Each structure stands twice: as structure tokens, then as C-alpha cells.
Amino acid sequence: MLLEPGRQFHTHRGAIPHDDLLGQPEGIVVRSTGGTDYLALRPLLADFVLSMPRGATVVYPKDAAQIVMYADVFPGARVLEAGAGSGALSCALLRAVGDAGRLVSYERRPDFAEVARRNVEAFFGGPHPAHTLRVGDLAESAERGMDRVILDMLAPWEVLAVAAEALIPGGVVCAYVATTTQLSRTVEAMREHGAFAEPAAWESMMRDWHVEGLAVRPGHRMVGHTGFLVTARRLAEGVTAPPRRRRPAKGSYPAAAEDTATDTPTGVGGEGAPAV
Incomplete structure (x- = not known):
């Protein structure tokens, strides 16, 4: 929501005039026409993601944060993304690469691509200078010299050859998948491809805690399984990775x-x- 002079924000406990917020610092308290006090703060990216219009399911903030960290997305990085979905992960990646970086996002469905474009522009206040959004299949990409490749798609194993061609030696490929069968197939395909070091796979779960004096206990709700993450490093051309140290179970x-x-x-x- 953008603040505009003369407009109001309506709640079930009364309206708040935009004029009470315009020009004021964050962290003030405003009172609605119904007499309820509200704390006024700009939404964080995590808040925006959970309330943004959706086409495809969004990448949850806990997973987007791990992708940025464990795929080592840095300021100025050149990142290839497939697919764009609703643009949630694109926003996190653009935050990380900054204006000097480059994010090329592929989305196969035009309707999803349009939702992603609108959400990215809504969050950044307009088109981001580092973002290129393409409607099409990553398999058709001819991108080269990319530092990172992020795969949020149903069958990431089908585009590993494209990812390997796009990545520089030492670059990171990161796949986000929802099911154990996708996880298994992705990891084994990375091992079989030959251009990647041994992949790492994991999931994360987030549980809040109630803290009130000496009453400290876990919350009754938690964000459990949302997806699995798999990362692997690109080997130099012609190099074979050392064998795994541990033998698989029978x-x-x-x-x-x-x-x-x-x-x-x-x-x-x-x-x-x-x-x-």
C-alpha cells in the first residue's frame, strides 16, 4: 500500500488517515477512528512476501534466506534463476546482488511472469536495474559466465547441463524442490552429470518461542517442511571430483x-x- 494525501487505510477497528503517517518517522503510534492504537512501521521483505499477490507458491522467507546464504549470493553477482514464480525469491536475490549485479529470471508461464514483474516493481518502487525477466524455458538459455544458478522448478535435473554451461568454475548451483523423490533425483543427477562436486542437501524448520518472564516455551505453531535445498559447486572443465568418502548403505x-x-x-x- 502506498500512502497518498487525503486517503484512508480501513481496518475492522476504524480508519487511519494517510495524512497521520505521511512525513512521520517509522515507529510512531497512530489511533484509528474507532479508538484503537496501531504501531506504524514499513513492511520488511518477509512481510511483503507473505502478503504479496501470488501466481505460483512463494519461496518462504526462511528458505529464501538460506538460498542467499548457502548459495553465497553476493553484491555484484551474476545470477541465473528459473522459475520466477511470484517473484518472492527474485526480490531476495536482487537485494543481495544490488544494482551492480545481474539477475536473469526465466519463467515458462506468462501469467506467472506478469505477477512476478508486478511484485518486484511494487517492492522496489519500479523496475530494478539489475533484473531481466524472460518468458521461456531455461533449457533455451544461452547465458554464460554466471556466478550462481538457482533452480526453483519441478524437474531441475533436466537443466543441469544448461546450468553447468552457464556457471563459471567454482560457481554454485542451488535447487529448491518440494518432495523426497525430487530431492533424490536431483542429487543423483548432479552426481552423474560429472561437472559438479558432491552435492549437499537439507531442509530447515522454524519454530517461534513464547517468552514471558519465566514462562519460556515453544510456540504451538511452526513453519515445518516447505522444501528441500540442494547445492553443489561447479568443477573446472575436464576435472573429475574425488570419490565420496563414505560408502552408501546396502x-x-x-x-x-x-x-x-x-x-x-x-x-x-x-x-x-x-x-x-
Whole structure:
């Protein structure tokens, strides 16, 4: 919501004139026409994401924060994103890369792309100078020299070759998937592709706590499973990653593939090659 002179913000406990807020610092208290006091603050990005108009499901703030950190998205980074969805993750990535960076977002559905464009422009107050939004399939991308590739799509394993071509050596690919079957297929595809180091996979859960004097207890609600994250580093061209140190448990792979899956060179104590 943008404040405009002469307008009002209506609540179920009365209206608040925009004029009471315009020109005032954040953190003031205003009173509605119904006599209720409200604390006035600008919305944070997390607030905006949870209330923004949606086409596709948004990436929750807890996951967007981990993507920015664990994919190591830095100011000035060149980032390739697929798909844009409702633009929630795009906002977080643009915040991280800044005006000097570059974010190229692919979205296959034109209606979702339009929602994402509007949400990004609403949050930043207009088009972001670092953002390019393209309607189309990432498989058609010819981007090169990217520092990071972020995949928020149903089948990220289908575009790993494109991600590998786009990334610089040492760059990070990060996939966000919803189900265990997607997680398994993504991780195994990264291992089989050959251009990536051993992937890491995890999920995060967030629980609030009630703190009132000595009454300290976990909240009754929490943001549990929203999605899995997988990250891997791009190897230099022609390099083969050292084998994994740990042997998979029996039954992890089909019998015909077990010999290959557990083929690690013997070293001290039977371990595989040392980690670098």
C-alpha cells in the first residue's frame, strides 16, 4: 500500500488517515477512528512476501534466506534463476546482488511472469536495474559466465547441463524442490552429470518461542517442511571430483549399480580420497 494525501487505510477497528503517517518517522503510534492504537512501521521483505499477490507458491522467507546464504549470493553477482514464480525469491536475490549485479529470471508461464514483474516493481518502487525477466524455458538459455544458478522448478535435473554451461568454475548451483523423490533425483543427477562436486542437501524448520518472564516455551505453531535445498559447486572443465568418502548403505541403489556406487579407492582405514 502506498500512502497518498487525503486517503484512508480501513481496518475492522476504524480508519487511519494517510495524512497521520505521511512525513512521520517509522515507529510512531497512530489511533484509528474507532479508538484503537496501531504501531506504524514499513513492511520488511518477509512481510511483503507473505502478503504479496501470488501466481505460483512463494519461496518462504526462511528458505529464501538460506538460498542467499548457502548459495553465497553476493553484491555484484551474476545470477541465473528459473522459475520466477511470484517473484518472492527474485526480490531476495536482487537485494543481495544490488544494482551492480545481474539477475536473469526465466519463467515458462506468462501469467506467472506478469505477477512476478508486478511484485518486484511494487517492492522496489519500479523496475530494478539489475533484473531481466524472460518468458521461456531455461533449457533455451544461452547465458554464460554466471556466478550462481538457482533452480526453483519441478524437474531441475533436466537443466543441469544448461546450468553447468552457464556457471563459471567454482560457481554454485542451488535447487529448491518440494518432495523426497525430487530431492533424490536431483542429487543423483548432479552426481552423474560429472561437472559438479558432491552435492549437499537439507531442509530447515522454524519454530517461534513464547517468552514471558519465566514462562519460556515453544510456540504451538511452526513453519515445518516447505522444501528441500540442494547445492553443489561447479568443477573446472575436464576435472573429475574425488570419490565420496563414505560408502552408501546396502540397498541404497539397485543391485546392478551397487558396485559402481560403492567403488571408492582404499586408503588409510579403508576411507576414500581425502576431502579438499
